[in-house]
Amino acid sequence: MAPIPAPLINVGHIDDVQELRKNKASQIPERFIRPTSERPSLHKPTNNDHPFDNYIPVIDLSKLITANKDNDDDDYCNEITKLKTSCQDWGFFQVMNHGVDLELLEKMEKVSMEFFNMPLEEKQKYTMIPGTIQGYGQAFVFSEDQKLDWCNMFALGLEPHSVRNPNFWPTKPSDFSETVDIYSREIRKLCKNLVECIAISLGLNDGVFEEMFDDAVQAVRMNYYPACLRPDLVLGLSPHSDGSALTVLQQGKDNSVGLQIWKDDTWIPVQPIPNALVINIGDTIEVLTNGRYKSVEHRAVTHKEKDRLSIVTFYAPSYEIEIGPMVHLVDDKNPAKYRRYNHGEYSKHYVTNKLEGKKTLEFAKIKI
Numbered sequence: 001m002a003p004i005p006a007p008l009i010n011v012g013h014i015d016d017v018q019e020l021r022k023n024k025a026s027q028i029p030e031r032f033i034r035p036t037s038e039r040p041s042l043h044k045p046t047n048n049d050h051p052f053d054n055y056i057p058v059i060d061l062s063k064l065i066t067a068n069k070d071n072d073d074d075d076y077c078n079e080i081t082k083l084k085t086s087c088q089d090w091g092f093f094q095v096m097n098h099g100v101d102l103e104l105l106e107k108m109e110k111v112s113m114e115f116f117n118m119p120l121e122e123k124q125k126y127t128m129i130p131g132t133i134q135g136y137g138q139a140f141v142f143s144e145d146q147k148l149d150w151c152n153m154f155a156l157g158l159e160p161h162s163v164r165n166p167n168f169w170p171t172k173p174s175d176f177s178e179t180v181d182i183y184s185r186e187i188r189k190l191c192k193n194l195v196e197c198i199a200i201s202l203g204l205n206d207g208v209f210e211e212m213f214d215d216a217v218q219a220v221r222m223n224y225y226p227a228c229l230r231p232d233l234v235l236g237l238s239p240h241s242d243g244s245a246l247t248v249l250q251q252g253k254d255n256s257v258g259l260q261i262w263k264d265d266t267w268i269p270v271q272p273i274p275n276a277l278v279i280n281i282g283d284t285i286e287v288l289t290n291g292r293y294k295s296v297e298h299r300a301v302t303h304k305e306k307d308r309l310s311i312v313t314f315y316a317p318s319y320e321i322e323i324g325p326m327v328h329l330v331d332d333k334n335p336a337k338y339r340r341y342n343h344g345e346y347s348k349h350y351v352t353n354k355l356e357g358k359k360t361l362e363f364a365k366i367k368i
């Protein structure tokens with residue numbers, strides 16, 4: 001995908017939500033207040049609302065990444081089956097024993113927090129240009145009348161290096177860039193492993209996706225959600241599915257619940273598990289699997305007293321790759337539901353439209 005030229009659009013004034021919080025503004029600015037139908041219902045979940053078997057599945061990656069994958073090993077087979085049902089029924093799972101150094105996760109959280117805690121003027125050296133997605137600010141805002149999310153974002157393209165914009169890499173905190181680089185390499189290895197396991201869970205050869213992800217596109221976004229006086233009126237992040245193949249989400253260590261996924265006509269909160277990472281299927285895996293594994297709509301809500309941080313990695317095929325349902329997953333009983341297209345084109349379409357549920361994926365659907 002060629003770099004997107006900065007569009008000349010008027011997005012109006014975007015308040016910095018950390019500053020609003022700092023200044024203890026007693027009113028929520030109108031642009032953040034959602035119409036009634038979009039407001040989150042924030043009653044405390046009871047076991048009746050969300051029985052434990054409704055919590056997103058947890059996969060133990062150490063059972064899947066063995067030097068010698070032994071298909072007769074019960075632990076291995078059970079975990080592959082669990083992965084398959086997680087992807088089919090939830091589109092989301094948490095992964096433990098993921099192989100990413102826990103100290104590195106902590107370091108990444110630390111530098112992200114240090115970044116967001118810097119004075120506004122320092123962060124504004126990396127201000128996102130309206131209508132684009134890298135840098136500090138609010139991505140996916142394209143007009144003056146669009147509602148805003150109660151979130152400050154800082155996003156960086158990572159791989160291939162052609163998506164990097166060196167002007168956005170902060171000099172402070174001093175260990176930020178080095179930490180992001182190491183983190184990016186480790187998360188990439190995890191994504192490679194997960195994609196292989198996903199292939200196996202579909203009954204395919206573990207290498208079927210290898211070429212497609214050889215030059216995988218990777219980006220990171222840190223989302224900072226300050227506490228909000230009226231969490232019942234605002235959203236931390238609008239409902240959307242991710243355009244990636246896979247997304248890896250790290251929640252801050254003492255995070256309150258904030259991420260919610262849309263399942264069985266209800267918003268289900270994702271309970272943070274210490275040291276686990278949240279994985280979700282993106283639109284690209286939905287297309288490749290001809291809808292067998294679907295990207296799931298999700299959103300973030302805010303908290304009255306607590307701030308929240310999430311660090312999100314998007315992992316997607318190279319922009320040059322042609323995407324479409326895999327031949328192995330299309331037959332007379334399962335005709336193709338999605339057309340073939342260039343992934344770079346989808347990326348461009350995704351990043352030039354506001355977050356609105358699964359609307360962006362209409363781009364790929366074959367209309368019947």
Ligand SMILES: COC(=O)C(/C=C/C1=C(C)CCCC1(C)C)=C/O[C@H]1C=C(C)C(=O)O1
Pocket residue numbers: 133134139155156157158163217218219220221242243244245314315316317346347348350351
């Ligand atoms: C909610 O999704 C995103 O913010 C997002 C952004 C990704 C990117 C950058 C922050 C920098 C440049 C590259 C890239 C577009 C990956 C999602 O990324 C998904 C969406 C598509 C499509 C994709 O390939 O990754």
Ligand SMILES: O=C(O)CCC(=O)C(=O)O
Pocket residue numbers: 221223237242249258259260298299300309310312
């Ligand atoms: O912060 C969260 O929990 C959700 C983040 C997310 O969905 C995203 O950045 O795409």
Ligand SMILES: [Fe+2]
Pocket residue numbers: 240241242247298
């Ligand atoms: Fe997301």
